[in-house]
Amino acid sequence: MSNIIIYPILIPILTASLALIAFKNRELQRWLSVIGSVATFIAGCVLLYVVYTEGIQVLQPGNWEAPFGISMVADLFSALMVCVTGLMAMTISIYSLGDMDKQRESFGFQPLFQILIFGVIGAFLTGDLFNLYVWFEVMLITSFVLLAIGNGKAQLDGAVKYVVINLLSSLIFLAGVGIMYGLTGTLNLAAMAQALQDTENTGLVITASMMFLVSFGIKSAVFPLFFWLPASYHTPPVTITAIFGALLTKVGVYSLVRVFTLLFTQDIGYTHTILLWISVPTMVVGVLGAASQYDVRKILSFHIVSQIGYMIMGLAFFTKIALAGVIYYILHNILAKTNLFLVAGIAQKLVGSFHLSRLGGLYKNYPLVSSLFAISAISLAGLPPLTGFWAKYTVIYAGLEVEQWVVIGFALAVGLMTMFSMTKIWMGAYWSPLPDTAPVVADKNFKPVAGAQLIALLLPTIIIAGFIVVLGIFGEPFYALLFEAADQLLDPSMYINAVLNP
Amino acid sequence: MNSVILKTATRLLFPLLLIFSVFLFFRGHNEPGGGFIGGLVGASAFVLFAITFGTEVTRRLLRMDPRVMVGWGLFLALVSGIMSMIAGDAFFTGQWALPVVFGNELHVGTPLIFDIGVYLVVVGFTLAVIFALEEED
Numbered sequence: 001m002s003n004i005i006i007y008p009i010l011i012p013i014l015t016a017s018l019a020l021i022a023f024k025n026r027e028l029q030r031w032l033s034v035i036g037s038v039a040t041f042i043a044g045c046v047l048l049y050v051v052y053t054e055g056i057q058v059l060q061p062g063n064w065e066a067p068f069g070i071s072m073v074a075d076l077f078s079a080l081m082v083c084v085t086g087l088m089a090m091t092i093s094i095y096s097l098g099d100m101d102k103q104r105e106s107f108g109f110q111p112l113f114q115i116l117i118f119g120v121i122g123a124f125l126t127g128d129l130f131n132l133y134v135w136f137e138v139m140l141i142t143s144f145v146l147l148a149i150g151n152g153k154a155q156l157d158g159a160v161k162y163v164v165i166n167l168l169s170s171l172i173f174l175a176g177v178g179i180m181y182g183l184t185g186t187l188n189l190a191a192m193a194q195a196l197q198d199t200e201n202t203g204l205v206i207t208a209s210m211m212f213l214v215s216f217g218i219k220s221a222v223f224p225l226f227f228w229l230p231a232s233y234h235t236p237p238v239t240i241t242a243i244f245g246a247l248l249t250k251v252g253v254y255s256l257v258r259v260f261t262l263l264f265t266q267d268i269g270y271t272h273t274i275l276l277w278i279s280v281p282t283m284v285v286g287v288l289g290a291a292s293q294y295d296v297r298k299i300l301s302f303h304i305v306s307q308i309g310y311m312i313m314g315l316a317f318f319t320k321i322a323l324a325g326v327i328y329y330i331l332h333n334i335l336a337k338t339n340l341f342l343v344a345g346i347a348q349k350l351v352g353s354f355h356l357s358r359l360g361g362l363y364k365n366y367p368l369v370s371s372l373f374a375i376s377a378i379s380l381a382g383l384p385p386l387t388g389f390w391a392k393y394t395v396i397y398a399g400l401e402v403e404q405w406v407v408i409g410f411a412l413a414v415g416l417m418t419m420f421s422m423t424k425i426w427m428g429a430y431w432s433p434l435p436d437t438a439p440v441v442a443d444k445n446f447k448p449v450a451g452a453q454l455i456a457l458l459l460p461t462i463i464i465a466g467f468i469v470v471l472g473i474f475g476e477p478f479y480a481l482l483f484e485a486a487d488q489l490l491d492p493s494m495y496i497n498a499v500l501n502p
Numbered sequence: 503m504n505s506v507i508l509k510t511a512t513r514l515l516f517p518l519l520l521i522f523s524v525f526l527f528f529r530g531h532n533e534p535g536g537g538f539i540g541g542l543v544g545a546s547a548f549v550l551f552a553i554t555f556g557t558e559v560t561r562r563l564l565r566m567d568p569r570v571m572v573g574w575g576l577f578l579a580l581v582s583g584i585m586s587m588i589a590g591d592a593f594f595t596g597q598w599a600l601p602v603v604f605g606n607e608l609h610v611g612t613p614l615i616f617d618i619g620v621y622l623v624v625v626g627f628t629l630a631v632i633f634a635l636e637e638e639d
Contacts, residue, residue: 003587003592003593006583006587006593010580010583010584010593013576013580014577014580016573016576017574017575017577018573018577019573020569020570020572020573020576021570021573021574021577022573023567023569023570023573024567059592059593060592061583061592061593061594061595062592062594062596063591063592063595108569111573
């Protein structure tokens with residue numbers, strides 16, 4: 001028993017409850033949100049440290065023993081995800097101080113944001129399949145509201161697509177949980193994994209695994225189930241898009257990695273080959289979709305899809321190096337993608353548009369913003385020495401080891417196309433001169449953001465860019481951590497023993 | 503709504519429903535009932551009141567914004583969990599005080615606080631939704 005694991009879950013929901021109590025006082029809500037998010041980040045780091053030094057942590061809330069009670073489990077993979085979620089909560093809550101409008105705040109943006117973080121961290125830490133479903137619902141219901149508040153026409157259009165497809169995905173997930181419960185008689189992940197080791201009914205297990213693949217596939221936006229993402233992510237304000245792009249799809253990927261390393265390893269030749277051939281069109285379609293767009297947020301939304309492909313590809317290779325690469329890729333992508341969205345938001349506040357044809361002159365007028373964009377874009381495109389290079393290098397190296405030449409060829413080509421997309425934004429928004437149609441020129445009422453508000457916007461992007469640079473250049477100790485996390489994933493007996501034989 | 507029958511009935515039913523919700527709440531200790539169902543019955547009392555006399559009067563009667571009530575409910579539920587941690591047990595482990603009142607042992611503990619929290623969340627959430635729908639013109 002160790003209560004250390006509950007703090008990253010407890011702090012956001014406590015913050016949300018206090019923010020609800022102070023519903024009328026927007027100023028107090030903002031400060032609560034920032035303080036709570038910083039505390040969540042610290043709790044996540046402490047959890048990571050404890051898991052690293054003392055091994056997998058398990059908590060049975062209410063003292064009901066596994067497999068009867070719900071287990072909360074933190075292995076290194078979960079702890080890393082919790083830690084980076086805390087970092088995102090911290091930076092984005094600061095960013096929201098400069099970005100969020102009064103109307104959305106008075107509808108309760110701050111408590112909703114905290115409950116979203118609560119749901120995401122809960123999903124990372126749960127050790128129970130049905131409980132995972134509950135966390136998904138917490139996360140999805142808050143994200144529905146966040147996507148829809150403000151009542152813009154485009155926003156509601158995006159929200160309807162998002163809601164319908166995600167409800168369908170939850171339904172399939174629930175059906176899969178039902179089959180697994182009928183098959184193994186337990187919902188505890190560790191007990192389920194143990195029961196599956198000597199099950200003879202592999203046909204049914206694989207059927208169930210495909211239901212999880214479809215359900216988590218919708219949530220993580222893999223081909224051909226990704227279309228809801230570019231249709232909805234560009235509609236809300238940047239703060240909300242950034243937190244969605246950073247975390248929601250990654251929870252889907254996390255769940256895929258969890259179930260396809262812990263539960264469904266009976267017939268790797270079948271299940272993981274399917275994963276491999278899903279990953280290729282995901283990468284290609286995502287990057288081609290981005291090439292055809294000229295709205296910065298839409299380009300970035302399509303790139304989320306493309307990057308998910310790399311993660312699924314690493315999972316499909318299923319070696320130690322590949323899994324370490326997947327974890328690195330998820331962390332790298334959360335940092336780089338969030339920062340690109342945040343910088344796009346700053347550019348919009350400075351020049352007045354998200355559209356490349358109406359952006360320009362940022363390099364000349366705002367060198368700091370440009371360099372922040374450049375760091376994130378170079379990292380996303382995968383140039384050394386930043387995180388993107390190491391993430392891609394690790395995953396592709398793992399592919400060379402298992403001799404998947406065709407898939408690797410696609411991965412490298414997609415990397416080149418990503419470079420093209422980032423260059424397109426750079427040329428259109430940063431290097432090109434400011435066009436006459438730009439709102440900053442054309443619209444007399446437009447005022448570029450300045451002063452304290454600009455600092456609130458810049459500070460989080462500087463923090464994230466710092467992490468990208470440090471993790472890229474001083475990656476060596478970090479890799480030790482990743483390899484240990486991959487070891488834990490590849491050897492389910494560690495997870496099972498930690499939960500069932502404490 | 504301007505109906506004598508409804509107004510008279512509401513005056514009679516409102517206290518009855520509230521008492522029934524408290525009864526259901528405490529019954530939940532060992533039998534069907536509890537914070538959730540008690541909260542729903544409690545909320546239905548206020549909803550009936552709001553339909554009869556309007557939301558403005560009901561809000562004044564409630565003395566608290568329903569959304570703030572959700573906040574307090576969540577807070578109480580979490581406090582019950584934190585109390586277990588302070589006592590050195592796993593989160594949400596039941597902590598019991600067993601005072602003897604009039605010769606009967608009473609089971610008072612953190613699950614009671616948790617259930618009061620659930621009750622408040624359910625009442626607050628239901629009323630927030632119903633008020634929003636009622637006030638939408």
